[in-house]
Amino acid sequence: MAFAPSPIPSRTQYVLEAIKHDILTGGLRPGQALVEAELAARFGVSKTPVREALKTLAGSGLVVMNQYKGVTVRMVDADMARAVYDVRLLLEPEAVRRAVASGAPLDEAREALERAAGAEDPAERSLANRAFHRALYLPCGNPLLGRMLDEVRDQAALVSTVAWAAVPSWEREAAEHQEILRLAAAGDVEGVGRAVHEHIASFVERAFPQSPLISE
Incomplete structure (x- = not known):
């Protein structure tokens, strides 16, 4: 029996859309660091929805996750x-x-x-x-x-x-x-x-x- 994927929690979706909007409208520039603690404080949420939102954005190609450099907005070349x-x-x-x-x-x-x-x-x-x-x-x-x-x-x-x-x-x-x-x-x-x-x-x-x- 196939199961539908679980919907993204509302807080994660809110953070996801807000970060995506900032990236696609130039509020966050390519190469800019995205720090979980700073984003959590900005949106008034814990780090968990921020972390999940960043993972989703990485999957869509808008941000890059690096073990040493952390998360940054994707560079465009x-x-x-x-x-x-x-x-x-x-x-x-x-x-x-x-x-x-x-x-x-x-x-x-x-x-x-x-x-x-x-x-x-x-x-x-x-x-x-x-x-x-x-x-x-x-x-x-x-x-x-x-x-x-x-x-x-x-x-x-x-x-x-x-x-x-x-x-x-x-x-x-x-x-x-x-x-x-x-x-x-x-x-x-x-x-x-x-x-x-x-x-x-x-x-x-x-x-x-x-x-x-x-x-x-």
């Missing part, structure tokens, strides 16, 4: 960015094609773009952009494909946070998002797939021009 975005290039255009071919509604994607356009800071804009991409690929009809993209979603967001700090190209990306949405609304399955591929590839090439993507 060209190799890491190339690997993450190569997975997106292999999977996301096809997922979006399938979602558009199935006639999936685009309301959530439109709302995400509106939030991004009205964002008052890079953190809010980054979260809205993540929601836009997920709204397009998740209705692909293959839950495993959606989960695979979700697994690299946080790492991709970490890459974009670092890249935007160095190369603030969000205006160009906003225009590309609008074109992707236009093609999706028109039901242009192949066109939207190409646009998503070009959008993903061009971003990492601008941010890390020294290293071409694997799939090119």
